[in-house]
Amino acid sequence: xxxxxxxxxxxxxxxxxxxxxxxxxxGTDLHLWLIDAANMDRAFSPEETRRILExxxxxxxxxxxxxxxARWLAERPxxxxxKRVLDFGAGSGVAAIAAAKAGALEVVACDLDPLAxxxxxxxxxxxxxxxxxxxxxxxxxxxxxxxxxxDVLYDRANLPLLDQFLSRGREALVADSRVRDFQxxxxxxxxxxDACTWPDLAEPAEFRSVSLYHAKRQ
Numbered sequence: 001x002x003x004x005x006x007x008x009x010x011x012x013x014x015x016x017x018x019x020x021x022x023x024x025x026x027g028t029d030l031h032l033w034l035i036d037a038a039n040m041d042r043a044f045s046p047e048e049t050r051r052i053l054e055x056x057x058x059x060x061x062x063x064x065x066x067x068x069x070a071r072w073l074a075e076r077p078x079x080x081x082x083k084r085v086l087d088f089g090a091g092s093g094v095a096a097i098a099a100a101k102a103g104a105l106e107v108v109a110c111d112l113d114p115l116a117x118x119x120x121x122x123x124x125x126x127x128x129x130x131x132x133x134x135x136x137x138x139x140x141x142x143x144x145x146x147x148x149x150x151d152v153l154y155d156r157a158n159l160p161l162l163d164q165f166l167s168r169g170r171e172a173l174v175a176d177s178r179v180r181d182f183q184x185x186x187x188x189x190x191x192x193x194d195a196c197t198w199p200d201l202a203e204p205a206e207f208r209s210v211s212l213y214h215a216k217r218q
Contacts, residue, residue, distance in 0.1 A: 003033050004122045010115050011060055014051045015039060022126060025062055025094070025198055027071055030101075032092050032123045035060040037199035059091050059119035061197055065175040066091060066150040068195035068210040070098035072175075077102035079173065083145035086110055086169060088137055088161075089152040093120030095175075099148060100129035108144075110134040137168065144169035154178040162187065166217045174213045177206075187213040 002008075003020035011018050018039040022031050035057070073080055073095070081103035087096035090109035093116075100107045109120040109131045117133050124131045134140055147169035152158060153176040162184045165172040174187065181189075193210040197203060 004118070006118055007033060007060075007115070007122060011035065011057055014055065014057055015048055020060060023062075023198065025067060025070070028067075028074060028098070030070060030094065030097060031126050032062055032094060033060075033119065033126065034062060034092070034199060057115075059113065059116040061199070061201075062092055062094050063151040064177050064195040064197045064203070064208060065210045066094040067198060068177075068193040068212070069095045069148060069150045069173065069175040071195070072173075072191075072193065072212060073098040073102045080104040080107075080146060084143060085146045085148060086134070086137070086140065086144045087148045087150075088165065089149065090120050091116050091151065093123045093131065095148045095150050096120060096131055097124055097127050097129055100124070100131060101127065106132065108132045108134050108140070110137050110140070112136075137164075140168050142168050145171065147172040149174040149176075151176060151178075153182070156182075159184075162215070166215060170217050172213075172215045174215070175210050176213075177208070177210045181211075182213075184213075184215070186215040186218070188215075190214050 020033045021036045023034045080099040084106045085099045085104045086108040090111045093109045096107045096109040147165045191212045196208045
C-alpha cells in the first residue's frame with residue numbers, strides 16, 4: 001500500500017529520503033500514515049533542521065497525548081457514543097478516528113493546516129471511518145456535545161483556548177503532556193495516562209505522562 005501522493009510529496013520536500021508508512025498504533029486497533037521510524041535514525045542537515053522548524057510535519061507523528069486520548073475513548077466509548085464531536089487541532093486525526101470507531105454520531109476533524117486535514121482524510125480512509133472536516137473552529141456553530149483536544153497546550157500562551165473550547169461544545173476532554181495543572185476553574189483532572197509519541201522520539205519520561213482533563217459548560 002502506497003502513501004497518499006500529496007502527503008508523501010510534502011514530507012519529501014522537508015526530508016528528501018523520508019517516507020510515510022501505514023503504522024499500527026500500540027495498544028489500539030488503529031492505523032495511521034506516519035513517518036517511517038528509520039528516517040529518525042540519522043542526523044538532519046542544517047537546511048533540513050531549518051525546514052522542520054519552520055514548517056513541522058506534526059501530522060506525520062501520533063503524539064503521546066493523541067494516542068492516550070484515543071485509547072481512553074476506545075476503552076470508554078460512552079464518552080462519544082451517539083454524540084456530535086469535534087477534534088480541535090486534529091493533526092493526524094487519531095482522536096477523531098477513535099471517536100468515530102467508538103460510535104460517535106458525527107465527528108469533525110478541525111485543523112488550520114490543510115496538510116493536517118489531508119492527513120486526517122487519508123487516515124480516516126485507512127481505518128474505514130467517515131469524518132467531516134473544518135479549517136476554522138470559530139466558524140463552527142455551537143452544536144457539539146464534546147470537544148476533543150490533544151497536544152494543543154504545548155505552550156502556556158495557548159491556555160486562553162481553554163475558555164474557547166466550551167463556546168462550541170457542552171463538554172471538553174483535553175489531553176496534554178506538556179502543560180500540567182493549569183488550574184482552570186472549569187477543568188478537573190480525570191486521569192494521568194502513560195503513552196509515547198509514535199514513532200518513538202525517545203522523549204523524556206515526563207512527556208510520556210499525559211494528563212486528561214474534563215470540563216462541562218455551566
